[in-house]
Amino acid sequence: MSPHVSYFDTDAEIRSVKNICCIGAGYVGGPTCAVLAWKCPDIKVTITDIAEDRIRAWNSDELPIFEPGLDDIVKEARGRNLFFTTDVDGSIEAADLIFVSVNTPTKVAGIGAGLAADLCYIEAATRRIATVSKRGAIIVEKSTVPCRTAESMNQILSALSPSNATFEILSNPEFLAEGTAVEDLLDPARVLIGSMPTTRGRLAQQRLAEVYSRWVRPEAIVTMGLWSSELSKLAANALLAQRVSSINAIAAICERTEANVHEVSSACRLDLRIGSKFLEAGIGFGGSCFQKDLQNLVYLSLSLGLPEVAEYWKQVLVMNAWTKQRFARNIVQKMFSTITAKHIAILGFAFKADTGDTREAPAIDVCRDLLEDGALLHIYDPKVSSSAINRALGPAKGSNVSFQSEQRAYTVEASMQQACVGASALVFLTKWAEFESHAVDWKAIYASMSKPAWIFDGRNIVKDPTALKKLGFIVYQSGVGY
Numbered sequence: 001m002s003p004h005v006s007y008f009d010t011d012a013e014i015r016s017v018k019n020i021c022c023i024g025a026g027y028v029g030g031p032t033c034a035v036l037a038w039k040c041p042d043i044k045v046t047i048t049d050i051a052e053d054r055i056r057a058w059n060s061d062e063l064p065i066f067e068p069g070l071d072d073i074v075k076e077a078r079g080r081n082l083f084f085t086t087d088v089d090g091s092i093e094a095a096d097l098i099f100v101s102v103n104t105p106t107k108v109a110g111i112g113a114g115l116a117a118d119l120c121y122i123e124a125a126t127r128r129i130a131t132v133s134k135r136g137a138i139i140v141e142k143s144t145v146p147c148r149t150a151e152s153m154n155q156i157l158s159a160l161s162p163s164n165a166t167f168e169i170l171s172n173p174e175f176l177a178e179g180t181a182v183e184d185l186l187d188p189a190r191v192l193i194g195s196m197p198t199t200r201g202r203l204a205q206q207r208l209a210e211v212y213s214r215w216v217r218p219e220a221i222v223t224m225g226l227w228s229s230e231l232s233k234l235a236a237n238a239l240l241a242q243r244v245s246s247i248n249a250i251a252a253i254c255e256r257t258e259a260n261v262h263e264v265s266s267a268c269r270l271d272l273r274i275g276s277k278f279l280e281a282g283i284g285f286g287g288s289c290f291q292k293d294l295q296n297l298v299y300l301s302l303s304l305g306l307p308e309v310a311e312y313w314k315q316v317l318v319m320n321a322w323t324k325q326r327f328a329r330n331i332v333q334k335m336f337s338t339i340t341a342k343h344i345a346i347l348g349f350a351f352k353a354d355t356g357d358t359r360e361a362p363a364i365d366v367c368r369d370l371l372e373d374g375a376l377l378h379i380y381d382p383k384v385s386s387s388a389i390n391r392a393l394g395p396a397k398g399s400n401v402s403f404q405s406e407q408r409a410y411t412v413e414a415s416m417q418q419a420c421v422g423a424s425a426l427v428f429l430t431k432w433a434e435f436e437s438h439a440v441d442w443k444a445i446y447a448s449m450s451k452p453a454w455i456f457d458g459r460n461i462v463k464d465p466t467a468l469k470k471l472g473f474i475v476y477q478s479g480v481g482y
């Protein structure tokens with residue numbers, strides 16, 4: 001290993017941070033560095049990506065992702081000290097500090113397929129840095145990576161970079177949740193900064209801490225070892241996902257015992273040792289992170305020769321898959337065991353509210369199961385485009401995609417009311433505030449539907465089932481026994 005990469009203590013200088021580059025303009029790189037630029041007007045922040053359409057969108061009035069509050073921040077900082085560009089090399093070359101915020105999806109082929117993280121984007125970014133950065137830089141792992149990924153990055157830098165370039169790798173995992181990204185970034189529960197236990201490692205850690213300390217409470221900036229920081233990200237997501245699967249397992253028991261999971265979870269929440277968050281039962285967790293990071297943890301455990309640990313975390317995924325399936329099966333069963341040619345309104349498609357993201361959305365599995373059983377779906381989501389739904393489900397019947405062989409029986413609708421017209425059932429799959437609003441005219445919706453009219457609530461949206469039953473609806477709620 002070459003001495004210019006600080007696995008060893010050296011007296012080489014770590015520059016103060018005046019110019020930041022972020023590789024990857026996605027759901028994490030975009031908001032994270034936009035907030036950083038907004039809060040630190042004296043630091044030049046360049047977000048770079050190989051995806052031209054994404055960069056074009058970041059430079060336009062239609063940002064590529066929807067996050068409450070993000071538009072205003074980008075508008076204020078863009079062109080002042082925040083820049084979006086496809087010039088990856090130029091951005092790297094000028095940077096004192098480089099966030100690596102590329103995607104780390106689950107491998108789909110080869111060794112570890114279906115479990116291991118695909119690190120090809122991390123490797124490609126690291127190789128670019130090694131080749132292009134003449135002076136060296138602090139490199140910050142922002143992506144979620146398996147424990148000890150920094151070691152491989154270090155080896156790449158050692159092998160490829162010029163000998164007078166000095167690099168230091170830090171781990172700074174991101175904990176923002178989609179839909180509340182700006183809020184989370186402005187007031188994070190914690191900012192982890194992991195470094196090697198060397199003088200230079202600690203100095204680099206301090207440099208990054210200085211940047212965050214411009215707006216983050218000092219007690220929330222936590223420094224630790226590099227490997228602990230990498231593993232903390234996987235551990236946090238595993239623990240959160242585990243809570244969701246645990247309450248969904250309890251929900252299944254509730255449905256068979258006339259118990260109500262919302263009452264049971266509120267009883268549990270009162271215990272401060274259990275805590276109040278992440279105990280909402282429903283149709284299972286989605287999103288680009290929980291499943292991928294659990295798979296990553298399962299693979300890591302197997303690679304470390306810990307099959308019992310791997311099996312333990314795998315069960316969280318098994319319970320989640322079963323929860324989605326069980327919800328779809330319940331719909332078929334309650335609707336007289338056949339949904340062939342029945343119209344069903346799907347309300348919500350995003351994996352959670354306040355985002356247009358559909359990655360691993362439970363709605364995809366539920367819709368696929370219902371379509372498989374012959375239903376005709378009418379899908380409405382306030383933030384998910386019809387092209388995103390087409391990508392997730394395959395093109396709708398009647399759409400003009402001539403080269404696609406398999407077409408699906410669904411339409412994308414412009415409103416909740418429109419989706420419900422003529423439907424036998426409405427199914428809540430995302431907890432959008434507009435579905436819970438007092439402004440919803442349930443009487444009119446009931447009148448517009450086929451009879452009997454069912455409601456299947458997978459997101460605890462219906463607060464007064466008795467009122468809806470009085471109107472004539474047959475109401476089923478996840479985790480509520482009747």
Ligand SMILES: NC(=O)c1ccc[n+]([C@@H]2O[C@H](COP(=O)([O-])OP(=O)(O)OC[C@H]3O[C@@H](n4cnc5c(N)ncnc54)[C@H](O)[C@@H]3O)[C@@H](O)[C@H]2O)c1
Nearest residue numbers: 024026027028049050051102103104121124125143144174
């Ligand atoms: N989405 C979230 O809420 C979230 C939260 C915390 C952590 N994370 C983690 O952050 C990482 C990024 O997630 P994301 O959701 O932003 O992914 P994303 O797919 O939205 O964005 C990644 C971007 O990186 C770009 N990219 C890939 N290789 C590149 C290269 N060599 N040079 C330049 N650009 C390159 C891609 O084109 C893409 O636009 C992942 O590891 C993820 O697990 C995500």
Ligand SMILES: O=c1ccn([C@@H]2O[C@H](COP(=O)(O)OP(=O)(O)O[C@H]3O[C@H](CO)[C@@H](O)[C@H](O)[C@H]3O)[C@@H](O)[C@H]2O)c(=O)[nH]1
Nearest residue numbers: 174175176177178244278279280284285286287289351352
């Ligand atoms: O009680 C709950 C809480 C969440 N969910 C579902 O769980 C999924 C994930 O929700 P959430 O964690 O709020 O959103 P993400 O954007 O996926 O954020 C998670 O994943 C990110 C990526 O790693 C982390 O940074 C965040 O800290 C972590 O919360 C969604 O489908 C939710 O509907 C439930 O079903 N019940």
